[in-house]
Amino acid sequence: MALGLFTACSDDGESGGDANTAEDFDFTCPERTDTDAVKDEAASESTPFVFGTPGEPSSLDPALASDGETFRVTRQVYETLLDTECTDTVPGLAESFDQNDEGTVWTFHLREGVKFHDGTDLDGAAVCANFDRWANFKGGFQSENFTYYYSAVFGGFAENDAEMGMESESIYQGCEADGLDATITISKYSSSFPHAFTLNSFAIMSPTSIDAVADATIEAADSPQPDYAMTPGSLAGTGPFTIESWDHAEQAVTLTRNDDYWGEKAGVKTIIFRTISDETARRQALETGDVQGYDLAAPADVQPLVDAGFQVPTRGVFNLLYLAYAQGNAPLEDHKVREALSYAVDRERIVNSVLPPGATVATQFMPPSLEGWSEDVVEYGYDAEKAKELLAEAGQEDLSIEFCYPTDVSRPYMPSPKDIFDMISSDLEAAGITVTATPITWTEYIPTTRSGECPLYLLGWTGDYADPYNFLGTWFADASTEFGLTADDQAIFDAVAAATSEPDEATRTELWMTANETIMEELPGLPLSSSPPSIAFAANVYPPNASPLTQENFAQVFFTQQ
């Protein structure tokens, strides 16, 4: 799916060509069927909307966070240059933008009349103040514990701090302001641009409030968040809500409607995010009316909740679960063995049995909503007999293999690892393969699998923003032990590198398709499924549009008349 973001580039190599406008953005959100809901004005003004979250935010400064619970709160308060609608990148504080042919100069044209919560006007200088602030973070601010996304997107800082492990050069060259325009220059193009600017880590704050916290320091990677980042009101954004309080004892963050918001005002006056870490307790809190919505409902709870009259809107899928083949382990070096394993797994059965409604079988290492998803990949449909034949051809009729799975975790893409492991194991054994189960605790699981110690293992990823590199680049940009990829797999690395460095959208889309086809030919693993994490609401709530990226806009919420 093409996003149509880069269709208008200047010919002179500098910014200033025809700007992408709102009409150029490709909206693919599903139509809502509940648009006739009648707002209960009195309840929406007087009753707080309480939403149960699995965890607490870690900071009120999204630049210093990389976790979803922080962003769930901060994205209601601090807005970004670009936003997401479903998985599409859409206008945010910037009405439009343009770039040069090389994709190294990006000019964002800001909305007029937007004010920060502290009364400061939004303009190009305000945007540049934010970019300059991030680029010049020092000391502990540079730790990946705080600014993971900045270093992931820009590579490094103006002055890297070796103690924080920062070594690579920053691609950020500078920002120039001109009225309502802000022009950002980078040293080389990456396909993360401009989608990464939808990340709440890149939310734009009032320069006045930035100045007020400029003296804050972070000594080390394990230092606490600076005081200002734990104090409501320290930083001013432009969003539909402001932060009224963060009650750590009650684990509650209270947001109040910003009545001066530049866009459509929020539907309720007050939203309270309260932490309920236990999955069952969250469901019970909804059933007893203690909360009016919660996230990460267990797949097994979805139908009972719907039957009981609750709303469980379906999110689009934006994650991927895969079965990895670590080729550093002898039998998996053989392509025929990898093919056999792939044909042996009945992915339809997994999707229909243990994953939530809306889950789909994956055919490649990224969800179909992204540009570059290919219909021409080799799909390896379930065929146990073919699997046996391939094993015989490879001389592996008595194949015995170790299979790892995590024991103490539930991930959005993998709600019940043990159930999925059991189903795959039974499929493999039906094809004559002896499976040795290796359960591993979650904290140990990722380093173990990344190091290539597990021949077969389950893992996945939920995308941060609408960029194929956020999926394919994660796994296939370079040689790695997790899939056992070596210099022999240069075709894969080249395909990914070619796509991510191509500024032209149409060409880039083709290149991503090629990359997907190359990867599935080489078969470093078997993509299993994409499944939507479930979000639930009370019957008298008009819920926000369900976001595949779990980036719901709670300003859309209001109480309805029953």
Next chain:
Amino acid sequence: MLRYTVKRLLQLSVALLGLSLLLFAWFKALPGGPENQMLPENATLDDRAALRESLGLNEPVWVQYLEFLQRVVRLDLGSSLSSGRPVATELADRLPATIELSLAAMVIAVGIGIPLGYLAARKRGTWLDFAAVSGSLIGICIPVFFLAAMLKVVFAQELALLPSTFRLSSGLQYTDVTGLRVLDGLITGEFNVAGDAFLHLILPAVALSSIPLAVVVRITRASVLDVIGEDYVRTADSKGLKPAVIRGRHVMRNAMLPIVTVIGLLLGSLFAGAVLTESVFSFGGVGSFVYQATQERDYPALMGFILVIAVSYVVLNLIVDLSYGLLDPRVRVRK
């Protein structure tokens, strides 16, 4: 008494030092590390190694331990690796909830357990005795998390009689004085807050009290049975003393010694036992914080919590030891 107290405090310091060493060794022996929870899943091995280095986790274990001890001596428990807040602040915010819950559970355990145990002893062999002994056996056998879940389903979901989530209803404004919501509501005259907090306290406190209640019933019954068979009770009875005087001055006062000892031990263990109950009822105390810290190998948070629990446990037992002298004149510590 002062010398005795100082001696106990010195013993406490040695015990805590040993405990911290054991805990540190145990945490280091566990597989995995906090960096795996602190970074997104797609962070590379290099990203993780860099964070590990910057957290000082590659230093020799003894260096890490000494740094930890230095911090503790400065009353700096470090920062939680998961929440990013100072551990001391996290504990200060959350301990009042755990203390309130534990005290409420203990009030139930003592308020019902001692009279019931006493009655069971007095009416030995009757249906009341049988019911008390059987009931306490059930109380000990039922896992707290199961009882908590059942109470929640019956009284909150099915009967809708009591709230079962959080310490206070959402949006209720309150003034924080001690952190104990019921007490604060009474102190500040916010009786709606006190009432709301009390209702929220009932189910978790009942669940948490099940084991202490059972233990108190059994220990009281056994202790009272021992005492009422003593010669001095028979003598008091034959002297014609009023039954109330015999019960209060001769039976219960002497029977209380083992009961107080057990209550001290139970109160300490309640703090630790509140972890599961708080998670089920989302009570917001130390429990949920520790649960998350355990999941995420958040060493500073876990060390801070366990040290606080250990100190409370030892201090409570010190208080219990010192109270012996008040209860039984025969038990006097050397001046």
